[in-house]
Amino acid sequence: MPRLDANRLAASLTHSAFVRRIVVLPTTGSTNDDARRLASEGAPEGTVVLSEHQSEGRGRLGRSWDSPERTGLYLSVLLRPTEPPGNIGHYPIAAAVAVCTACRAFSGGRAVLKWPNDVLAEGGKLAGVLSELRHGASGAELVLGIGVNVNQTEEDFEASLRGSATSLRILRCGVTVDREALATSLIEALATAIGLLRAGAWPEVAEQFLRYASQATGRRVRLAAGGEGLTDGLDASGALRVATASGIVLVHASESVALIEE
Secondary structure, three states: OOOOOHHHHHHHHOOOOOOOEEEEOOOOOHHHHHHHHHHHHHOOOOOEEEEEOOOOOHHHHOOOOOOOOOOEEEEEEOOOOOOOHHHOOHHHHHHHHHHHHHHHOOOOOEEEEEEOOEEEEEOEEEEEEEEEEEEEEOOEEEEEEEOOOOOOOOHHOOOOEEEEEEOOHHHHHOOOOOOHHHHHHHHHHHHHHHHHOOOOHHHHHHHHHHOOOHHHEEEEEEEEEOOOOEEEEEOOOOOOEEOOOOOEEEEEOOOEEEOOOO
């Protein structure tokens, strides 16, 4: 597979005021860690770190992210949000919308969202987002880590993932995807979603999330803390609303729910 090239990516994104710096690494532990290190060194918002391979890629809830060399898309984006703390939860939702939008464009519209930011297609996991927030000397630093299974075949996945993970190549019946074209599409979609947030259009972002995540409305789920209820969309902070017998429970992006099949 062709290697990613920072100069080509920068050229394809010249019209985007959002992207300020692009770094492509041959291998790394985690692009999120690299983005956080660059943030501590004063890197600007809109710094994008990509790597051909991750040895310590991670997902939500401490899970690892399988990152075989030159087959997937592994990137992290540095943001420096200035919104009130209660609105920071909008960003993982916006990132999920952006990743799903890009994946739909390359999969014939088959990608959907599972709360909070897993991208699925035909029952298999296609992509995911890991958001990590910390407060540095210059304010909030939010890193959005994104992993997309792009050109993996079934044999490229670890044995434990076969049958539960998929890739754009598998969905396209063996036709490979230009990873730079996908990266450009994804970053542009992310810039659009973040632009909407910062223009005060959270309801529009939330509406798009709910279009992709049908399970986030009217589906019975089991809560991690116990009990169950019906999903009832998103609240103003970006949390998932679950209507239970004792009232509305808010499930934040760091938490999961389990769908109860009916």
